[in-house]
Amino acid sequence: MSDSKKEVMESLLAAFPAWTVKPYVHWAIHVSLYSAKTRSYMIKKGIHFTETSPMAGVAGAKDRWAEVIMPTLGYSTLPVLDLPDGTFISDTTAIVRYLEEQHPEPSMLPANPIMRALAWLIFNYGTEGLFLNAQHYRWSFTESAEYAAADIGRAIAGPTNFEAIKMMGENFQAMKLEKFPTEVGITPETIPAIEKSTKLLFDKLDAHFRHYPYILGGRPSIADAAMMETLYGHMGRDIYPANIMKKTAPALYRWTETMNRPGIVDAELSQVAQEYLAPDNLPDTLLDFLKLVSDDFGPQLDASAKAYENWLAIAPERPEGAIITVDGSAMNRQKIGKMTYSQQGVTVKRDAWPDVPNMHQYVLEVVAAMNANEKSNWSELMQTVGGEVFVSTRLSRPITIHKHQPPYAYVLGPKSV
């Protein structure tokens, strides 16, 4: 390279330091629910990353998945984030927390503690509170199911092996439909409630996104990213729900596009200041949405926390680091027992997972650091939206995310909180 070219190169690298950094690798497939959360989070945060799938085999990547990641994890899960230092993280919440710590700016969390607690609350709801909606709308309607099955088949079997694509897609769908009634609680009795809560969600978010580009105002946050899981990963892509969204909630559909684009500005709402909303002046559209979160997700948080306490009570002497699951080993879906809760007037019976109480801790952590005035404002806000359960729910023992090194699981924290 000539000296002048070298000089130009050096000045460019100084201006764009991200180019000198080895990118993160997001192991994901486009059809995956959870991958939509971390992908959108990294796009909006401006993290330098590339995406590859376990089966793609790009430049030796397949070997790393099969020979390193899978054997280390001991189970299959997506997404996984490869870090520049050669280690990896396996869980979307752990990935977001890690990246937020490594790259504090631009923050995807509001500085104001009330808005920050709200961000973690919606993060929890977006990550796990919409799971039934996501699965029902993907698999219960023929046109969506066929499309998703083919998409999954292509991701697993490779893009050209048509026989295998069909078989794998069909097997995946059959496996899901068999497990849904008992494991997740999607049954003929609960389906009307799932559909009712989806309609309410579409209406409320559409009303909000007509005025604001993001859920907490003029800046994207971890709350938006988590909601992208269901609202983009499944509902914004699958034929049946995406059509309903486009027809009945176009501003919500627009938000799914915006959340997959870098930068903050949405041309249609560019007059909105690029700031988070102030907690003392929240618009009715956000309060209405929060009321739905309280109605639909409050009971799920309560039931999940109780299932965790029951699991703890079975063997209170378990040591710090014990894997939180009924069957002992690390796995993608750690189960802590069965739970029952009410959604839109219907009883849902399903497996309880530690993910929901784990994420609730981040709300509690923010509230614990608030001053007395902020604490009282937080309680008042939660009362206004019917979310008292988000204030009163506590865990008698902390849950630790251990997803950056073995055992790659949610484990028990120390005995005294």
Ligand SMILES: N[C@@H](CCC(=O)N[C@@H](CS)C(=O)NCC(=O)O)C(=O)O
């Ligand atoms: N708690 C995990 C859940 C990840 C998850 O369940 N991912 C799905 C794909 S969207 C998966 O890996 N499923 C494979 C399986 O269930 O074996 C996270 O937040 O990353």
